[in-house]
Amino acid sequence: MEITKTERLRNKLHEIIYEADTPFGKLFDLFLLLLIIVSIVAVMLESVVTIRLIYGQELAVIEWIVTIFFTLEYIGRVIAVKKPLKYIFSFYGIIDLLATLPTYIDLLFPGLHFLVSLRAVRLLRIFRILKLVHFVGASNQLVRALKKSRLKIAVFLFSVIVLCIILGTIMYMIEGPESGFTSIPMSIYWTIVTLTTVGFGDITPITPLGQFVSMIIMILGYGIIAVPTGLVTAEFMSKDKTVHQNTQVCPNCSADHHRDDAKYCYHCGHSL
Amino acid sequence: MEITKTERLRNKLHEIIYEADTPFGKLFDLFLLLLIIVSIVAVMLESVVTIRLIYGQELAVIEWIVTIFFTLEYIGRVIAVKKPLKYIFSFYGIIDLLATLPTYIDLLFPGLHFLVSLRAVRLLRIFRILKLVHFVGASNQLVRALKKSRLKIAVFLFSVIVLCIILGTIMYMIEGPESGFTSIPMSIYWTIVTLTTVGFGDITPITPLGQFVSMIIMILGYGIIAVPTGLVTAEFMSKDKTVHQNTQVCPNCSADHHRDDAKYCYHCGHSL
């Protein structure tokens, strides 16, 4: 029964890599989390010139250790899953590949060094691990509330962008290139900086009329922020009512969103 | 029956230009949307000096294509509608005219070149097209909620402006022209920049007292923002609440705003 043995090995591997219920699975996830963080910190530190000059060697060693482990893990994931192709072309499959490739590319084609920054996608891998952790419930609620007000937020953002283009053009006509409003796109950039209350101060109006229009833009931005806030708040509140649903899935008909106190599936009557 | 033929043609034209129910009407709207965006992007790019120097010729060609199409469309709109004068002096009628005129004016009177920026009003034409598209429902809800809290927002804005004038005058007395607070209007401009948490940094207080008052202004601005947000949120929510009321009117006493599950008038007890 050679095949069964392979099968068993693959199941074991799947349990460790993909699940977090067994002690080994948990340990693996924790180790992976640590490795991702170490790798991200290393990528960041490497970008600081003074640190790269002194600890460049050590950071390269860490980079290679992380890359080799990620490569082994990637191979493991491909082997452990029943439909390897589906994994490879899934969102996390591509992220996993992008997490290892840049280091190899840098070795083979030193000219493409700028691709090294792509290693930052490793950060996205954290979300896969956290998926298994408890507090996804809270994040699901967040995402659901945002999704429900998606359309209104889109309308709001579209209106803000149109407003910024119009106000930006007006400011360009008022201030002109002498004050730093060198072109309409630059002027729109300034308008967004102002309307969102960021206010870098790299460009500021100098004519009295420009300053007057700026005041209107600022008060507009100060007031408009109430709109997305109101939208999302209203959504959060209406969601609160449905809080008493849980994440159980009926083993018979796969219906979900059961009530917390449900003992039988609301759809097929099967015991939960 | 010559007239009927013209009539039929005009109806056809009206269907294509003004409506979006037929395939041709939809296609026309999509094409118009594309043209507006192309034209706006061209206007923006033309304002960037480096791009104008290289691609000026191409942008002028695009400009003329767009202008000619808009002109034909404007003529079409005037013909297709039964009361042309009403259209011509309507909000969108004026916008449509302003969308074409600047290019002709620039050709005839090169001295009025600055009017070219008026072409940005073309952006407003987008709203007409989107009017026909589905997601206006969401925007209507936004507008309704904002309208209902209009008066409170006006009171709030008025109070903020009075506050800014008073605080601006105080800052002018404290800081004086040496710190950049050259006049009361300039000082009010700075106060609005600070209160709305924009904070350009083009003018900053340098005396200890001025910095102390600035701190109060900043904390005020940080706290006051809660007011419009609270207003709009409350309006969004109350809208949700009134859903459960209906528009029934008591046949006996004309009281309205009955609950959805009401069987008897809350005012006279008459059956609904």
Added chain:
Amino acid sequence: MEITKTERLRNKLHEIIYEADTPFGKLFDLFLLLLIIVSIVAVMLESVVTIRLIYGQELAVIEWIVTIFFTLEYIGRVIAVKKPLKYIFSFYGIIDLLATLPTYIDLLFPGLHFLVSLRAVRLLRIFRILKLVHFVGASNQLVRALKKSRLKIAVFLFSVIVLCIILGTIMYMIEGPESGFTSIPMSIYWTIVTLTTVGFGDITPITPLGQFVSMIIMILGYGIIAVPTGLVTAEFMSKDKTVHQNTQVCPNCSADHHRDDAKYCYHCGHSL
């Protein structure tokens, strides 16, 4: 009946100056509103050096016309009211006096010219006039909601200030005078600028540790703003609710949440 005649005159005066129900009273208020705005604009323009140099004469004339009218009005108010002393020492009485005095003081003691800016208190007179106008209802609601959450807002502001003092001291220890954090008060000023998301940029951290702490301060400020907003929103909402519904319960069918003006149960038609 000499006394009655004086009495009648005083009543007439009171009607015009203090009330807004008669045509004359309304006219008087509108004229006063206009005068206040003219006077404020004149004060602002006078503070702009270039304008003062050219139009100084004209502005002085306007100033004197306004001052003389305000003086006459002040005398009128003192005469028209039955208890003049009560008016003189009331809030608006003092404001009215301060609105006229600076111009006279400037004439008598040119050395006290800086007091001229006190004329900006005239702006506060607007509130007296608007008191008579309709839309005070909305402002009353605003003020009531703010008053109800007064204590919580005080706790919040106190915590923010303590937080700013502590974080400011930490930043002073980290950055030191070389980066512009010349003293603890200066450092606290910077912390408030940062926490309230104003961000002038006149002082910015330059050490890596200082920038790291700044990031924490900024994210704190970005999150903390939710607290006053949540407070005020909750207050606005709870107010909205209690306005229209009452806690009556139908004696017949026990339905509740009746409207305040309900005379019959909306469910069974029983008299309430």
Added chain:
Amino acid sequence: MEITKTERLRNKLHEIIYEADTPFGKLFDLFLLLLIIVSIVAVMLESVVTIRLIYGQELAVIEWIVTIFFTLEYIGRVIAVKKPLKYIFSFYGIIDLLATLPTYIDLLFPGLHFLVSLRAVRLLRIFRILKLVHFVGASNQLVRALKKSRLKIAVFLFSVIVLCIILGTIMYMIEGPESGFTSIPMSIYWTIVTLTTVGFGDITPITPLGQFVSMIIMILGYGIIAVPTGLVTAEFMSKDKTVHQNTQVCPNCSADHHRDDAKYCYHCGHSL
């Protein structure tokens, strides 16, 4: 009965120092509050170079008076309490010690002068005193609402930080060291400055692509702020709602969250 006398003395001391019900206790607290504020103001003023040069002597005297009183108070607190060790290692015990130590250390080891800033921890002592004052109720409500939305806020903050790391890396790749984006950590610092709408302006994008991505970051930050606000508001509101539930537990089936007016368990019908 020597022991009883000591006991009585200790109780008396405990009453004065730890409690605020007796006139002496209240006076003691008020005096302590005043002393803390005086001491904090002295610490701040001392950090201002010009003030230190002139009033250094006086500030040192104030410092020593405060320190000696705090030392006596600390000894008093240790004596008055029954379990001195528990007090010494409690949060406030450590704060109390840290409030006195820096001055002595500065006397003994002048080289450790920078530790003097630690005296700012005295500010934390204010919270102990206010604990006894009335308005803690409001602050408790604030804290409870924040605690309840703790998990969601954590998820939100984590997502914001991941977003900032990714966007910061992208901006580093786009702008590069020439524009001030000298390293990935620096770039992340800029991203947080921008996303939280602080906008110092010490670093600003100069390439068109960088400015375009900045616009997206700013609009993101402007919109994302709705999330914590919505969370906290929803929590404030739901708190208001759940007031009407009590903490009773059914003696039969242990179901909880009964309504305040419940007489029978909603789950098993057992009398409560």
